[in-house]
Amino acid sequence: MRLRPFALAEPESVREAVEILARPDGDARIIAGGTALLPTMRLGLVTPDRLVSLHRMPALSGIHVDKGVLEIGAMTSLAALARHGALRSGWPLLAQAAGRVATPAIRSTATLGGNLCYAEAASDPAPALLCLDAQVRLADSVGERVVPIGEFFTGFYETAVAPGEILTGVRVPAGPTGARSGYLKFCPRSAEDRPLIGVAALLVLDAAKRVDEIRVALAGAAPTPMRARRAETTVKGQELTDRAIRGAADAAAGEAEPLSDLMGSADYRRDMIRVWVRRLLTALRDGRPSP
């Protein structure tokens, strides 16, 4: 089945792209990798008159580390993130989550910017970025603003990207020293699916094995990817006993606002948040390398 005809623009600069998006003739959409947009177009859910492809914009590609801060161009593929040496050593949580999205032939094409702008609640990279306190770069014809990832997802498939803005990159600060981290996704249907529940966590234990720092984030647990702040508060400064971990898992299940859909009911999702937060924190506490 052919896509409905559209005009295609392939600008080489942000300025040019923004100018094309602002033209009044018909509905224009940005296309990054296209792995989310094109199926949506085939289903007739969006019917753009124009697509603005970002693949020719050099400023949006590449992975750089600058003074300990990771800068990722929006058009970087998830496969490139998953195999990048500096990411695997410095930001392993993000590399791990990017490597768990869908299948190899999707990861080679899907981009980090596209994943975030699609704003799927069950995104794999989003909880990793939430744990890493990432920031999102948004550009328009005037300039650039930087939005904390925690303020980026504003609702069900909604983001802070304003009309006429383009997500150009993601900035990830260095994590705390001595941090252990991991991402677990629960896929009840098949391994390459989006998760029913995804859990990312980053943990620093002090010399007395008490929680010095903890960040927990969830996918599929609310209309947007979310930090589980109550779960974090529950165990901050505590020793991570099994009992403390159960408390954190209960808190995460309590603060989640899951939706019911064909994959699972809200109640089932809440139960699975409890299970998978517990499993991940236990694995991290016990120093299991790849939980």
Place this chain on the structure above:
Amino acid sequence: MISIDFTLNGRLSRIDVPAHWTALDLLRDGLALNGTKYGCGEGVCGTCTVLLDGEPVRSCLVLASRLRGRAVLTVEGLHRDGEPDHLQTAFARAGAVQCGFCTPGMLLSARALLASNPSPTEHDVREALAGNLCRCTGYTKIIEAVLAASAGR
């Protein structure tokens, strides 16, 4: 129409296609290379998999314009001087083909795996083929074929 210069199965090619065509439309309808199949059209089944600069992609989810300046390998490009290559031979020997509809995508995903990881474990093979659905074989023979090809059998 847009004009696309790219390398197709080792040969420089140029073709004019409508801007809304996907790489799969270009291959099947523009060039009559019907080895690459149209399955689900939404990136799930994997039978339209081709290699783009050596990486597996879903040709149903890649706009034709993205092929510009890049190298595409389809199942038609796998043979060696008209003879099946070692993966194709291994598939035939292992009985990894039944209806055959998934086979082009399986071969190309396997080819990408063996290029980056010449001695994969069974787990590696399963991961690499996770996005290629087969409704006939139960996968066992396909995995055996890829492992056999990697071992030079």
